[in-house]
Amino acid sequence: MSRVALVTGGNRGIGLATARELADRGFTVVVTHRSGEPPEGLHGVQADVTDSAAVDAAFSQVESEHGPVEVVVANAGITRDGLLMRMPEDAFTEVLDANLTGAWRVTQRAIRGMVKARFGRLIYISSVVGLTGAPGQANYAASKAGLVGLARSTARELGGRGITANVVAPGYVDTDMTAELTDKRREEILNSIPLGRTAAPEDIAKAVAWLASDDAGYVTGAVLPVDGGIGMGH
Template structure:
């Protein structure tokens, strides 16, 4: 058996998979999305305020309302995985109350996290995607942003704003091979919905034509498809994953 001789002129192998960033990737929908990309062999980074991302991901603590924290996170991701090729802006918060009771802080905190935070992330990601001449940006909105919801004026406004943002980015950067799309989940089985009373769960399910909640895996499937080669000609789209609740609004 002969010894193998290494070729001194050979180049190191390129890392497999794409560089993917999922914000809010430590739990719920974000975690399922991160795990789906990991299962495909992608190099995945997740950010959250508290940490605790899935095994195999680059787990970063980052507050997306802090521009300096976003810059630090991207710098670390680029060092470990290369420029972000797929951005999934999923991180979001709620502060629900009726309009007449909503404080300026309850309004601004939700807008700053859900909408302005997504703007900051997209702006930073696009700066490197332009050089690559490719990229996928996927915003996680909500059926609430399309239909409205009592007690969620701030949340609905923030999620509706993502649609206009995605479509503007799609027009600005389509010529650079960058797509921007929106996934709008409906009622999904998460830790948050588990705390609802049985009566309230039944009320929500009765509004859904398919008669059930969605799963986080079903949301993740839509996201990974939008990031796939098969969706290369889709940009500026809103994909509802809501069991028919919004009927395409």
């Protein structure tokens, strides 16, 4: 029987690539999406990670239709970039609520079944920006750095129950989010990446899939950079 994996924000970008990679490896994959239909060939459940009741309902639906959730990929996130001096407070709190508190809500609900089963894989999609910082992204960087503390605390609390908690820190990935960069900024970024290219979402997905696998059973509390070398040393 295949393991059940839930990928939040799995309808595009890194989340979608991860969902497809896990499905290709035999997992039963369910993606959360806020509106519309799930991506073709994948199971979907509507959920907004900023709403605890919606998260609870989504897990209950997945458990009833597919069985206990054994792997969670906390990927859902938003950006509201702006310089610190002019950033409105809601731009900070909304990004923290979606990216960090959202991951906490999902974790708290997921571990109920994981503790009972004495098995679980919690994988948090952070960012190189959470480790290095970036101008205009104090809110986003803070939320992504917070995932490291969340994962490591969870790893310490629940390691004895067979649950691992790890972080993947992507660099610059070809997604809708990075498509908004100017050509000049894109060139600057490429020049700073030792491998000389941005990542495809599939590059991140393969690292996540490894952490979800039995091969990574002794890895917990780790931050795995998948960034072409841009963040090394951080």
